[in-house]
Amino acid sequence: MAEILIADDDPILVEILKFRLEGAGYSVKTTSNGEDALAAAREKAPDLIVLDSMMPIMSGPEVLTELKSDNELCDIPVVMLTARKSEADIVAGLKSGAAEYLTKPFIPQELLVRIAALLNR
Numbered sequence: 001m002a003e004i005l006i007a008d009d010d011p012i013l014v015e016i017l018k019f020r021l022e023g024a025g026y027s028v029k030t031t032s033n034g035e036d037a038l039a040a041a042r043e044k045a046p047d048l049i050v051l052d053s054m055m056p057i058m059s060g061p062e063v064l065t066e067l068k069s070d071n072e073l074c075d076i077p078v079v080m081l082t083a084r085k086s087e088a089d090i091v092a093g094l095k096s097g098a099a100e101y102l103t104k105p106f107i108p109q110e111l112l113v114r115i116a117a118l119l120n121r
Helices: 011-023 034-043 060-068 087-095 108-119
Strands: 003-007 027-031 048-051 078-082 100-103
Touching (some): 003 011, 003 034, 011 027, 011 108, 027 034, 048 060, 048 108, 060 078, 060 087, 078 087, 078 108, 087 100
Parallel strands (some): 003 027, 048 078
């Protein structure tokens, strides 16, 4: 069973994501800020991370930069799931190493399909 880390400070969205992902057979861990997300990934590397951009303490882009510069964690696929939808934000996220970049509001089934595709690579 693949393990997915969700890092988002919106508790309602986190519960929805957790419910959908667990329903699809994934094991899910959640964090509500970037610092905790990075600590959780370092403690036990997940198979995939769903990462919000705007979070307290440490932003999603900062977490992504740290992940991609860490030899132990750099291969974990990261799906940016964020309200930031400008061209500059999307391009910066993908250039920084995000495997996917989805904007909120999003289609839950699309997210599940993209996650499954990343995990099957």
